[in-house]
Amino acid sequence: MKTEKTTTSRQGKEGLAAEVASLLVKNIRDYAMYIALAVIFLIFSIATNGLFVSSRNLINLVNQTGYVAVLAIGMTLILIIKHIDLSIGFVAGFLGAVAAILLMNGWNVWIVIPVVLLCGVLVGVYQGFLVTKIKVPAFVTTLAGMFMFRGLLSMVTAGTGTIIVRDRTFLQLSNGYIPDLPWGANLDFHLLTLIVGIGLVFAMIYSQVKHRQSLKRYDFETTSMSIFVIKQAALSILIMVVTWIMATYRGIPWTAVIVSVVLLIYNFMLTKTRFGRHIYAIGGNAEAAELSGIKVNRVTFLVFASMGLMAALGGMLYTSRLASATPTAGLGFELDAIASSYIGGVSVGGGVGRVTNTIVGALVIMSLTNGMNLLGVDISFQYVVKGAIFILAVAFDVFTRKRGNA
Amino acid sequence: MAKDLILEMRNITKEFPGVKALDRVTFEVERGEIHCLVGENGAGKSTLMKVLSGVYPFGSYEGEIVLNGKVQEFRHISDSERQGIAIIYQELALFPELPVYENIFMGNEIVNGRVIDWNETKVRAAKMLKRVGLNVDPSTKIKELGVGQRQLVEIAKALSKDVDLLILDEPTAALNEEDSENLLNLLRELKSQGVTCIMISHKLKEIVAIADTITVLRDGCVVTSLDAKEHKIEEQEIIKHMVGREIENIYPAREVTVGDIAFEVKNWTAVDRASGREILHNVNLNVRKGEIVGLAGLMGAGRTELALSLFGNVPGYDIRSGEVYLNGKRVEFKHPADAISAGMSYVTEDRKGNGLILIQDVKFNVTVSALEKLVHQLVVNENEEITVANEYRESFDIRTPSVQTPTGTLSGGNQQKTSLAKSLFSEPSLVILDEPTRGIDVGAKFEIYSLMNQLVARGMSIIMISSELLEVLGMSDRIYIMSEGTITGEIDAEDATEEKVMAMATKTVEEAV
Structure with missing residues (x-):
C-alpha cells in the first residue's frame, strides 16, 4: 500500500497513463455509466446537429x-x-x-x-x-x-x-426557475446561478481534499496527486459549464x-x-x-x-x-x-x-x-x-x- | 516393490493473482488406501482437490495429473466424474425439498427410453442407502434429515456413480462425535470394498484413527507424507509439520478468579410455533463472572436454539416459561438489539451465513452492532471507526491488508477473529460463542483460545457451545451437557472426561428427569 503511493508519485508521465488505465480497469463498473452518458450525448449531438446540447434542450432534460x-x-x-x-x-x-x-x-x-x-x-x-x-x-x-x-x-x-x-x-x-438577486437585473446572465455554481465548485474541492487527507492519514490507498488534480479540474469545469448554460438561459x-x-x-x-x-x-x-x-x-x-x-x-x-x-x-x-x-x-x-x-x-x-x-x-x-x-x-x-x- | 498408484499429481503449480496457491506439489495416492490431507487453512488442500476434480480446468495450472497410469486433462467436473472421481464438499449440495432417492440420482438419472424410471430409482436408492448404512425411507425429504444423515446421502450419491476415488472435504466438520464415528466406520467399510479415499480434515484425532497415509501441506508445498500403516503417527507430530513448530499445549492455561453469578436462566421452555414441537425444555443454567462455561451435546441437542432464544428470541419461539437474569436484574429481550444493549453478545456458528456481511469491509463489520458508540449528532464518525477497527486488528492480529478489505476475502480464522471483534465492540459482559473454532486451523484456534482467556481475565463471562469434546474439556471451567432440548448434566471441568460427557449427551429426556 505504502510502496504503491511512493512509486506512483515518482513515475512520470508513463506512470500516469498506467495509473489511469489501472483505475479504469479497477473501477470499470463506476466509470461505465459516465462513459455511457458521454457516448449518448455525443451520438445525439451529432444526430440532431447540436440541438440536443442546446441550452434550451439541456434545461428541458433537467x-x-x-x-x-x-x-x-x-x-x-x-x-x-x-x-x-x-x-x-x-x-x-x-x-x-x-x-x-x-x-x-x-x-x-x-x-x-x-x-x-x-x-x-x-x-x-x-x-x-x-x-x-x-x-x-x-x-x-x-x-x-x-x-x-x-x-x-x-x-x-x-x-x-x-x-x-x-x-x-x-x-x-x-x-x-429560481429568482435572481436584485443586483443581477441588468446583467445578461443569471447572477445567483453563477454564484451557486462557483460555490459548488469550492465546496466540492474542499470536501474532496478533506476526504483525501483522511485517507492519507490512515494509510489507505489513494490515487496519485496528478490524477486527483486532473479529476478535480475536470469536475470543476463540468460544473462551471453546466452553470454557465443555466446562467445564460433562465437560471437554475x-x-x-x-x-x-x-x-x-x-x-x-x-x-x-x-x-x-x-x-x-x-x-x-x-x-x-x-x-x-x-x-x-x-x-x-x-x-x-x-x-x-x-x-x-x-x-x-x-x-x-x-x-x-x-x-x-x-x-x-x-x-x-x-x-x-x-x-x-x-x-x-x-x-x-x-x-x-x-x-x-x-x-x-x-x-x-x-x-x-x-x-x-x-x-x-x-x-x-x-x-x-x-x-x-x-x-x-x-x-x-x-x-x-x- | 512398486506401489500400485491410483493417482499421481506431479509438480502441480497453481497461481492466483498475486499468490502461489500450490508450488510444485507432488501427491501420490495408493489404490485402496485412506489418504488424509492436512494443513492449516490456506495451505492449499482445497485448491489441490479442485485441480484434481477439474474445477480449475486443465491449462489453468502447471503439472500433470496421472490417474490409473494415464495422463488426464480434466476441463470440467464431469470429466473427472467420468473417470471415477467424486468429490464431496464441506457445504453439501443437496436439495432439501426433494426426497432422498431423487437427490441420489440427481444429474445421473436412471432413464427408460426418455423418461425417468422412478421405480428402479427407488430400488437402487434403497440399495445405496443400505451400503452406506443409512436406515431411512428413500422417500424422506432431505430437509427432514440431520446433518450426519445428509452426509451419508452425499456419499451414497457418489457411490451410485461407481467411484474409484472418493474425495471428502472436511466430512466431519459439522458432525457430532457419534455421527463422525459412523462416518469413519463407513470409510473403512468402503476401503474394504476397494474404494480409495482422500479426506481433508482438521480433526487430528480422526486422522490418526483412520489414515493409511497422511500428507501435510503448508503454504502451498508438501511438507511430508507420513506412512501410518506400519506404526501409529502421533497428533503432536502432525501438528509440528502443519505449523512448522511445536505447540506444547493447544489449550492455553489461565488463572482467573471466578466471581458471582453474572447470568442465569431458570425454567426456560420454548415451543416452535410452526410445528408445535417443544424445542427447549425447562433449561436451567448459570454463568459466573470470569467463567467459561462449556455447553456440550450432540448435533440437534438444542444448544444453538437455546442461545438464539435467549439472544432476543431470533427464531420467534413461543416462550412458555422461564426467567433470565443478567447481572442480577431480570431481563426480557424481544430483539437482539435489546440483548446487545443490555450487555450480551452472540457469535454465530455460521460466520459466513449469518455472522459477517461478507461484501462489507472489516471496519463496517466490527462496528455494525454498536454504531451508536460512534455517532455524534446523527453522523457516524468514520475516523473513529477506522481507529477502533485498527485497534482490534492489532490486538486480535486480524491478518488483512487493511480494515477497508471486504471480509469475504479473509481466511476462516481471520473472519472468526473479525466476528469476535464485532461481538466485543458492544462491550458485552456475557458472550455466547457458538462453535468458535469450527473450520479454522490449529494456529488460529490457539489464538482464539488465548483471546477467550483475555476476555474472562477482564471479568467477562463466556458460554462456549462446542461439538469438539476436547475443546470443551480443555477450555471450560464448568460444563453443561444438553440433549433433546434440555440440560442433562452439569460437571466441573476437573472431574470431566470424554466418556462422562458423552454419556450425558446421549441421555434421553426421560432418563434425565
Whole structure:
C-alpha cells in the first residue's frame, strides 16, 4: 500500500497513463455509466446537429429527469435491501392526479403538497406493513399495488379525463426557475446561478481534499496527486459549464433545486448515519444484520415509507411538468426508476449502491428518451431501446461483479 | 516393490493473482488406501482437490495429473466424474425439498427410453442407502434429515456413480462425535470394498484413527507424507509439520478468579410455533463472572436454539416459561438489539451465513452492532471507526491488508477473529460463542483460545457451545451437557472426561428427569 503511493508519485508521465488505465480497469463498473452518458450525448449531438446540447434542450432534460430522479432515489434504497417496488409508477400517477383534483377544487397549493406527500407515505406504510409484518413478498405486494393504483387513477380521472392544472405556484415546480438577486437585473446572465455554481465548485474541492487527507492519514490507498488534480479540474469545469448554460438561459430550474435537496438528504442519510449503515447491512446479509441487533423489519418498513414519499413527490413533479394529470400517467415509471438505479451501480445482489450514482443513471435513461424524442423515434421502438439498455446495464453489472469476485 | 498408484499429481503449480496457491506439489495416492490431507487453512488442500476434480480446468495450472497410469486433462467436473472421481464438499449440495432417492440420482438419472424410471430409482436408492448404512425411507425429504444423515446421502450419491476415488472435504466438520464415528466406520467399510479415499480434515484425532497415509501441506508445498500403516503417527507430530513448530499445549492455561453469578436462566421452555414441537425444555443454567462455561451435546441437542432464544428470541419461539437474569436484574429481550444493549453478545456458528456481511469491509463489520458508540449528532464518525477497527486488528492480529478489505476475502480464522471483534465492540459482559473454532486451523484456534482467556481475565463471562469434546474439556471451567432440548448434566471441568460427557449427551429426556 505504502510502496504503491511512493512509486506512483515518482513515475512520470508513463506512470500516469498506467495509473489511469489501472483505475479504469479497477473501477470499470463506476466509470461505465459516465462513459455511457458521454457516448449518448455525443451520438445525439451529432444526430440532431447540436440541438440536443442546446441550452434550451439541456434545461428541458433537467426538468424531465426530475420525477424519474426522485423515484429512482427511493427505489435505490428498496433495491439495496433486496426488495422491489413495481407499484410506484401508478402510485405516482395516482397521487399526481390527487394533487391536480385538490388544486382544481380550490385547495391552497401549500396544503396540497404536504397532504399528497403524506398520502404517499401512507401508501408506503401500507405496502411496508404487508412486506414486513404479513411477510408477503415485495414483488407480490407491489404487483398488486400496481393494479390497484392503476385502477384508482382511472377512477379519479374517469369523469373529467385529463385534469388541467392552472395553479402558478404548482406549475413552477417543474417549469420555473429560481429568482435572481436584485443586483443581477441588468446583467445578461443569471447572477445567483453563477454564484451557486462557483460555490459548488469550492465546496466540492474542499470536501474532496478533506476526504483525501483522511485517507492519507490512515494509510489507505489513494490515487496519485496528478490524477486527483486532473479529476478535480475536470469536475470543476463540468460544473462551471453546466452553470454557465443555466446562467445564460433562465437560471437554475426549481426541479434541479428540489432534486438536489432530496439527493443531499438521502446521500447524507445513506453514507453518514446509522440508519444508512443499517440499510447496507441488511442488503449485505439480512440474517447477519438481525443478529447484529439491527431491527430489519423496522428499517424495511421505513424504506417502503420513504419510497411512498418519493412516489408522491415524483407524481407531483410529473403533473406539474405536463400541467395536467392524465389517465395514463405513471406508465412505466417503475421501470425507469429501476433501470436508473441499476445503471447507477446498484447491485442486483443487494447491499451495494449510491444515490449520487443513481442520479447519473436517471440522466442516462432520460437522455435516451429526450434524444429519441428529438429524433422523432417511434415510441414503440423507444421501449425496445430502453429495455435493451436496461438489460445490458444489469448484465454488465453481474458480469463485472462476478469477475471481481473470482 | 512398486506401489500400485491410483493417482499421481506431479509438480502441480497453481497461481492466483498475486499468490502461489500450490508450488510444485507432488501427491501420490495408493489404490485402496485412506489418504488424509492436512494443513492449516490456506495451505492449499482445497485448491489441490479442485485441480484434481477439474474445477480449475486443465491449462489453468502447471503439472500433470496421472490417474490409473494415464495422463488426464480434466476441463470440467464431469470429466473427472467420468473417470471415477467424486468429490464431496464441506457445504453439501443437496436439495432439501426433494426426497432422498431423487437427490441420489440427481444429474445421473436412471432413464427408460426418455423418461425417468422412478421405480428402479427407488430400488437402487434403497440399495445405496443400505451400503452406506443409512436406515431411512428413500422417500424422506432431505430437509427432514440431520446433518450426519445428509452426509451419508452425499456419499451414497457418489457411490451410485461407481467411484474409484472418493474425495471428502472436511466430512466431519459439522458432525457430532457419534455421527463422525459412523462416518469413519463407513470409510473403512468402503476401503474394504476397494474404494480409495482422500479426506481433508482438521480433526487430528480422526486422522490418526483412520489414515493409511497422511500428507501435510503448508503454504502451498508438501511438507511430508507420513506412512501410518506400519506404526501409529502421533497428533503432536502432525501438528509440528502443519505449523512448522511445536505447540506444547493447544489449550492455553489461565488463572482467573471466578466471581458471582453474572447470568442465569431458570425454567426456560420454548415451543416452535410452526410445528408445535417443544424445542427447549425447562433449561436451567448459570454463568459466573470470569467463567467459561462449556455447553456440550450432540448435533440437534438444542444448544444453538437455546442461545438464539435467549439472544432476543431470533427464531420467534413461543416462550412458555422461564426467567433470565443478567447481572442480577431480570431481563426480557424481544430483539437482539435489546440483548446487545443490555450487555450480551452472540457469535454465530455460521460466520459466513449469518455472522459477517461478507461484501462489507472489516471496519463496517466490527462496528455494525454498536454504531451508536460512534455517532455524534446523527453522523457516524468514520475516523473513529477506522481507529477502533485498527485497534482490534492489532490486538486480535486480524491478518488483512487493511480494515477497508471486504471480509469475504479473509481466511476462516481471520473472519472468526473479525466476528469476535464485532461481538466485543458492544462491550458485552456475557458472550455466547457458538462453535468458535469450527473450520479454522490449529494456529488460529490457539489464538482464539488465548483471546477467550483475555476476555474472562477482564471479568467477562463466556458460554462456549462446542461439538469438539476436547475443546470443551480443555477450555471450560464448568460444563453443561444438553440433549433433546434440555440440560442433562452439569460437571466441573476437573472431574470431566470424554466418556462422562458423552454419556450425558446421549441421555434421553426421560432418563434425565
